[in-house]
Amino acid sequence: MPELPEVQTVIATLMRQIKGKTITDVHVITPSIIQQDVETFKHALLQQTIIDIKRRGKYIILILEKGFCVMHLRMEGRFFIETTSAVKKHVHVVFEFHDGTYLHYHDTRKFGHMVYLVDETQLHDYLSHLGIEFDDPQFSGDYLYELAKHRKRSLKSFLLAQEFIAGIGNIYADEICFYARLHPDVACHKISRSQWALIAQGVVEILEKAIASGGTTIYSYINSEGISGRFQLSLQVHLRQGEPCYVCQTPIIKTVVVNRGTYLCPVCQRKR
DNA sequence: CCTACAACCTGTTCGC
DNA sequence: TGCGAACAGGTTGTAG
Numbered sequence: 413m414p415e416l417p418e419v420q421t422v423i424a425t426l427m428r429q430i431k432g433k434t435i436t437d438v439h440v441i442t443p444s445i446i447q448q449d450v451e452t453f454k455h456a457l458l459q460q461t462i463i464d465i466k467r468r469g470k471y472i473i474l475i476l477e478k479g480f481c482v483m484h485l486r487m488e489g490r491f492f493i494e495t496t497s498a499v500k501k502h503v504h505v506v507f508e509f510h511d512g513t514y515l516h517y518h519d520t521r522k523f524g525h526m527v528y529l530v531d532e533t534q535l536h537d538y539l540s541h542l543g544i545e546f547d548d549p550q551f552s553g554d555y556l557y558e559l560a561k562h563r564k565r566s567l568k569s570f571l572l573a574q575e576f577i578a579g580i581g582n583i584y585a586d587e588i589c590f591y592a593r594l595h596p597d598v599a600c601h602k603i604s605r606s607q608w609a610l611i612a613q614g615v616v617e618i619l620e621k622a623i624a625s626g627g628t629t630i631y632s633y634i635n636s637e638g639i640s641g642r643f644q645l646s647l648q649v650h651l652r653q654g655e656p657c658y659v660c661q662t663p664i665i666k667t668v669v670v671n672r673g674t675y676l677c678p679v680c681q682r683k684r
Numbered sequence: 685c686c687t688a689c690a691a692c693c694t695g696t697t698c699g700c
Numbered sequence: 701t702g703c704g705a706a707c708a709g710g711t712t713g714t715a716g
Contacts, residue, residue: 414710470710484711486709486710487693487710502694520693520694520695521694523693523710523711525711564686569687574711582708582709584709670688688714688715688716689714690714690715691711692711694708695708696706696707696708698707699706700704
């Protein structure tokens with residue numbers, strides 16, 4: 413479901429809903445969601461207060477008095493605030509708080525994960541596979557150029573790989589390729605330094621705008637307050653198959669790149 | 685180092 | 701209407 417802007421939106425909502433609350437019970441309905449011994453997980457969270465909530469890539473990090481609860485929504489994970497522990501279909505984990513409210517984790521496909529990590533060291537190791545954040549001071553066209561200049565993989569596969577830039581998924585990868593007027597299939601080593609500058613600019617502009625818009629809502633995804641994002645109104649190519657390109661009026665086409673549905677303008681993003 | 689592809693799951697949409 | 705295939709905003713592991 414969510415890419416970086418959607419995760420950021422979920423976190424903003426969770427901050428209002430559960431920050432400062434103390435976990436008084438944890439119900440695990442589906443053990444496979446928990447990446448460690450379920451009793452260890454439950455015991456570690458009990459009586460802990462949620463101090464803060466942060467993001468790294470597409471991961472949500474609940475900062476507790478002692479340790480961290482790290483969660484990943486994958487394709488369809490969502491949170492709902494409820495006033496009961498009674499679960500509906502597809503709810504796999506329930507957090508009970510001291511004030512009688514409950515946070516339900518809902519995930520149709522059960523792809524999401526949660527884990528408790530004891531300290532900074534464990535947290536760092538757990539997230540060590542992730543690349544740079546788009547708002548890191550080091551993030552730049554030159555930084556990406558150096559990472560990519562010898563790679564033969566496609567631009568889209570580079571953008572989707574969390575080890576280079578953390579947080580980009582299928583929607584924003586398409587939008588970034590269009591922003592830079594590059595075909596998603598173009599090999600990284602054929603992209604010039606100035607083109608990487610444009611890509612970097614696109615990453616920042618698009619993710620910033622998407623966050624400000626509350627993310628992109630398609631396939632009826634809603635955040636835990638039931639509020640929809642608005643960035644789908646700003647999409648240039650994704651999901652616009654057959655509709656005219658906003659730049660040259662050529663119909664947007666849908667194809668497959670790195671096994672993912674991919675939208676592009678065949679004129680603005682010519683293969684060269 | 686890269687690509688292709690299966691796997692993890694369930695629900696919805698598409699094509700015949 | 702019915703049924704199977706394809707597909708869905710993600711990640712990981714395997715094989716070649």
